[in-house]
Amino acid sequence: MDARLLLWRAGVPFELREQICRIIAVHQVPFFALQGDRSGRSPEFLLHKLSWELPLWMLCAVAEADMQGRNYAGKADVLDAIELWRELAQEEGCLHGPRAFADDYTRIQYLRGARVHPDYPLHAPQGSSVVMLSGLPASGKDTWTAQHHPELPVVSFDDARQALGLRHGQNEGAAAHYAIDRAKALLREHKPFVWNSTHLSAQMRNRTLDLLYGYGAQVEILYLERPEGEIMRRNQQRDTSLRNDDIRRMLFKWEVPLPTEAHRVVYQAVTG
Template sequence: MNIGYATGKEPLFGLNGQIFKQQTPNWTLIESLDWVQPMRDCPQEPDYHAEGDVWTHTRMVMEALLALPAFQTLDGREQSLLFHAALLHDVAKPQCTVIEDGKISSPRHAKVGEKVAREILWDCELPFREEVCALVRLHGLPLWIMDKPDPIRAAILSSWRVRNELIFLLAKADVLGRISATRDELMYRAELFRELCLDNHCFEQVAIWHNEHSRYRYFWSEETYPVEVFDDTAFEVIVLAGIAGSGKDTYYAKHYAHLPAVSLDNIRKELKIKPDDRDGQGKVARLAYERAKEFCRRKQSFVWNSTNLTQDLRARLFNALRVYDPKFTIVYLETSQENIFSRRKEDIKTSILERMIQQLDMPLVGEGHEVKWVK
């Protein structure tokens, strides 16, 4: 997917004067990008989007965003964050749109959109990219947060990804950038989100916690906010994560060579099981879990070295080991797509590496006691 930039050459996407500078979009460049045309061709439900196709709505959202007085008071970085999030907030609608009984909808477009945005922005500065991706994922949250089983939890967790004030401004622009009889109701919902966040001190800042163990406990449990738990962790499990070719083995050798490791790649070699042997992966996983639990029983810190690309995979590991009271540290490693494809071209098909990038769930704050991103 092309954004018109040389791989790895733009440290901060959008602040280089090509796409967006001094509150002025470069529409000529933007409309030349290859993911814009599918948005032009994608219809929307007239009851909610009488303005027409997804691209028409997207331009209206960006124009509404630029006109917001609150947007104009932000610094250049935050303006760029919001501009790129507005540009990409519905980028996945073309692949998510369905028509049933004459009604048009696009279920899961925000969730899929986060991953599409990450692919588009892969080689940009990592924290900037992930804040944009968070905004894409959460752009509808202010409109529907009161329908959540626990609205306060949703607001707390979103504040750990990106400032809720920015989510609110994007949602407000999303409402203003459409023609719909529901605009007033949606704007009222957005204001309720703002009040909820202000009441829980997480609108302009990250939700604060007693300690990292309390934050971790809140993330995976169903306890109510706030949580204050004594930190009784006895040893550390360092979980390396990243696409194949991202440098996990090198990072282990440099930073954690003093600790034993459970490496799924090494176990595959021991058992002579190839990476694409699906039937053999169960044997690899069982042996890896047995070794990990043995370290845990001895309260021995160790490294778990695998791709660990999805939150479900990481949660499965943590659920199995949590009873031993470890501190979980996630170290996510990343490199350019060019490096990924060149480093592993001899042993992993390009299509498999591309699928890994598409599947990636970035490790989030709270998912472990400590989460590091290294690029």
């Protein structure tokens, strides 16, 4: 079972849980990071990105402990590589904190592959300001939107299903097309709006983010989380065709947004 799911059900505090999960996901990167990665990204890029996601000194310590425990002929060389990567992180100013960037727009462009230097700002285009919600069903996204941005237009797959007379899981393609067309119309006019959807996996979020960044939008991801029992109780009380078993299946696609995904990422998590 997924580590995030086990830790969530155990009531581990959000920040600690996510730090553990992020380190697990990349704990072997320092073994070979000095060679870059298969996508051709440089050791410096990997440092810069990861420094926004987790403490690099801790990642290096975990990688070193992992390698020390292995019976591997090339152990000494890998330990040397980890130490050199640690020293590079120190030189880049990101061993104990995020690598500094000229501004958030430059950071996102750099992390999405633009050939820019982190220290020199890019000119940001005029675009929509978008709050992109993320979180399991019944985690409070509708309530948050009504309380904090009642004045803004909302793009929502649930609203699209309702407009088209569809149940959850029925003709998802038509609902997605309807919602995306509404988002494009707002983006073309540079209007601010809220995109209210689960955006549960990185793949799901990337599809939305590619669209938003393609129109020059400034994006804030707001991630909402509640304990499992509360989510199931809330869902049973809602007027929805989504069953609790459907939510349980969704848990295995669950990936919390990373700080590197948007200009600003905010976490509002309640631990059970």
